[in-house]
Amino acid sequence: MSLTTDLVQDRPATAGGGAGGAATVHLLRAGDAADMAKWDAFVAACPEATFFHRAGWQTIIDRVYGHKTWFYYVEQDGRIIGVLPLAEIKSRLFGHSLGSLPFCVLGGVAATSDVARPLLDAAADKLAASLKVGHLEYRNLLPAHAGDPAWHQKELYVTFRKAITADDDENMNAIPRKQRAMVRKGIKCGLTAEIDQGVDRFFIAYATSVHRLGTPVFPKKYFAVIKEVFGEECEIRIIVKDGAIVAGVLSFYFRDEVLPYYGGGMPAAREFAGNDFMYWNLMQAAAARGARIFDFGRSKLGTGAFDFKKNWGFSPTPLAYEYRLYASTELPDNNPLNPKYQLFIKLWKKMPLALANVLGPHIVKSLG
Numbered sequence: 001m002s003l004t005t006d007l008v009q010d011r012p013a014t015a016g017g018g019a020g021g022a023a024t025v026h027l028l029r030a031g032d033a034a035d036m037a038k039w040d041a042f043v044a045a046c047p048e049a050t051f052f053h054r055a056g057w058q059t060i061i062d063r064v065y066g067h068k069t070w071f072y073y074v075e076q077d078g079r080i081i082g083v084l085p086l087a088e089i090k091s092r093l094f095g096h097s098l099g100s101l102p103f104c105v106l107g108g109v110a111a112t113s114d115v116a117r118p119l120l121d122a123a124a125d126k127l128a129a130s131l132k133v134g135h136l137e138y139r140n141l142l143p144a145h146a147g148d149p150a151w152h153q154k155e156l157y158v159t160f161r162k163a164i165t166a167d168d169d170e171n172m173n174a175i176p177r178k179q180r181a182m183v184r185k186g187i188k189c190g191l192t193a194e195i196d197q198g199v200d201r202f203f204i205a206y207a208t209s210v211h212r213l214g215t216p217v218f219p220k221k222y223f224a225v226i227k228e229v230f231g232e233e234c235e236i237r238i239i240v241k242d243g244a245i246v247a248g249v250l251s252f253y254f255r256d257e258v259l260p261y262y263g264g265g266m267p268a269a270r271e272f273a274g275n276d277f278m279y280w281n282l283m284q285a286a287a288a289r290g291a292r293i294f295d296f297g298r299s300k301l302g303t304g305a306f307d308f309k310k311n312w313g314f315s316p317t318p319l320a321y322e323y324r325l326y327a328s329t330e331l332p333d334n335n336p337l338n339p340k341y342q343l344f345i346k347l348w349k350k351m352p353l354a355l356a357n358v359l360g361p362h363i364v365k366s367l368g
Contacts, residue, residue, distance in 0.1 A: 021077045023115045025123050028071035030058055042080040044255070046112050050141070051254035052104035056229040061087050061103065064222045065365045066298065070122045074101035074116035082116025084109050086124060088131060091366030095332060098128045102368025103260070105159070105298040108138035117144075125324070134328035144318040148297035149364055153324045154331055156318035160296035160309040162289050171283055179311045186277025191246060195279045196236040198225040198314060202262075205238070209264030211248035211353050216360035216367075223250060223262070237285075239269075241280045246274035249282060257293040258286035279312070 031037045036055040042367060043143040045050040052124065058069045067087050074082040085107060090096045100107030111122045128136040134211050138144060145151035164178070196202060203220045210217050227234050229250065247265035251258055260282055265274045283294055296314055299305040323331050349360075 001174065005300065021074040023074050023081065023117050023119060024115075024150060025072055025074050026056065028055060028064065028073060030069070030071075038080060039083060039305050039362075041073070042073070042083060042167040043110065046083075046110050048112075049083070049110035050104045050106045050255075051233075051252050051259060052101055052139075053085060053110050054215050054230075057101060060222070060225050061101075065103075065104065066226050067365075067368075068131050070123075070127060072120055074111070074113075074119050076113070076115065081113040082109060082111030082120055083314055084124060086122040086127065087368070088133065089145050089368050093362045093363070094366045095134045095328070096132070097135055097137060097332065097368070098124070098131060098133045100124075100139060102271055104139065105157075106139050106141055107146055107323070108140040108170070128324070133236060133326050135326060135332060136324040137332075138322045140320040140322060141317075143322065145322055152323055152325070152331055154323065155318060157300055157319040157320055157321065158299045158306065160312075160314035160316060162197075162296070162312075162314045164283060164292060164294045166287055168284055169305050171287060172280075174313060175280075176311060176313050179313070181274035182273045183280040186273035186280070189241065189277075191239050191277045193243050193270060193278070193285070194240055196199055196238055197227070198229060198249075199227060199236060201238050201249040202236045202264075203246050205266055205269075206250075206262055206264035207357050208266055208353065210360075211351075212349065214349040216363040217357055218262075218364050219361035222361075226250070237272060237278065237282055240273050241268070241272055241274075244268070246272055247278045249278055251282060251286075253289070253291065254288070255277055256290075256291055257295050258282065258291040259295040261297060276307075303307060334354070 005178075019055060023031075030040055039055040046122035055071065057364045058071050059066050061069055067089055069085070069087045072084045072086065075247050085101045086098055087102045088098050089102055109117055111117050111120070122357060124136055137211045143153065171181070175183065199220060203223060207217045227236065233253050235251045235253065237249050237251065238245060245266055247263065247269045249260045253259075260279065262276070263278065269275050286294065296309045298313070306316070
């Protein structure tokens with residue numbers, strides 16, 4: 001589907017292609033296997049692209065949450081040279097936004113040619129204006145609009161990434177001494193790992209953990225669809241002791257990276273160093289599988305998760321989340337560190353887990 005300058009299928013938006021032909025902006029056809037394969041082939045080869053640029057996120061966001069998506073790509077001489085996945089969230093509680101990409105830690109424009117960038121930015125700008133959103137958000141690893149007064153940056157999140165090797169001893173010795181002791185405690189407690197194809201046991205550990213933190217839970221369907229869409233590139237690892245669930249982590253594999261993305265532990269995880277063992281066990285397995293980057297993922301500054309990852313010897317790298325305002329006059333602040341949500345968090349922790357698992361998905365779908 002071609003994009004036109006007025007967002008109708010009339011004339012494709014184009015730009016001069018320099019030595020090549022004209023570059024045109026198109027929309028990924030949802031569910032079209034050929035289009036999705038072409039998109040994913042570009043993502044796999046583009047150095048700027050991440051797992052969160054994969055076409056499968058369009059399917060997940062649509063099937064689980066029903067949010068509208070626009071996955072734009074620029075084509076030149078029959079080849080994709082840039083992509084920008086976008087989704088709209090419209091909520092009475094948390095506002096009206098367009099972002100790349102909700103439910104993902106990264107997004108924004110990924111391109112192999114500078115010709116693609118202004119075309120994709122223009123497509124996002126026109127769409128945001130036509131939808132009358134409060135703001136447009138790009139979740140970048142690096143700033144894409146430094147010095148541009150139309151774009152604002154907010155320092156809230158950091159990411160933790162570190163190289164790993166094929167040698168378990170080398171990876172273990174790279175962990176600081178106190179954290180290494182916690183890993184060895186989990187080993188001595190007799191913890192073991194099991195790989196699940198379903199999400200039932202993982203959801204128990206995850207839902208229990210986020211409830212303890214006072215955070216609304218994602219629906220179980222979300223994890224099931226993620227596993228269905230990404231298949232073997234999505235791994236569900238369960239840590240057990242004497243057959244009982246201790247912790248669980250859902251991870252993604254992309255190129256030579258492993259990304260533990262959702263994780264949680266039962267109350268016993270604290271007693272047996274379950275989370276410590278879990279991430280070490282994943283690191284071992286990922287290294288054996290050929291992964292050479294362990295991406296511990298995003299954390300908010302000043303949180304327990306931030307401290308936990310630093311204790312592993314990972315250095316934080318600020319994430320360059322950028323915002324362009326439309327109907328809104330201030331940047332969004334929908335996060336648990338916002339003081340206005342503290343009472344809600346305290347009440348949520350006291351709510352029965354079964355009730356929290358019913359109500360949580362209705363709230364979290366609007367947070368993204």
